[in-house]
Amino acid sequence: MAKDVIPVNGEDRVVREDTAKAYRGVNWAWASIAAFIVIMIALLVTFFLRSDRITAPTDPPTRSSQ
Secondary structure, eight states: OOEEEEEETTEEEEEEHHHHHHHHHHHHHHHHHHHHHHHHHHHHHHHHHHHHHOOSOOOOOOOOOO
């Protein structure tokens, strides 16, 4: 059975390979969730800042008689 080393509370532990893969998978999941939240916050801030700059809507185009 293959072994791998993972850091737990500042100390290295030798665990089975499947346990180490699960540990790294959970870390990647947390990193992905954090990145998603940061991107969404950036988009929301950008949206609100840009919507604040928009003034009154423009008049609709008039129909010309032909």
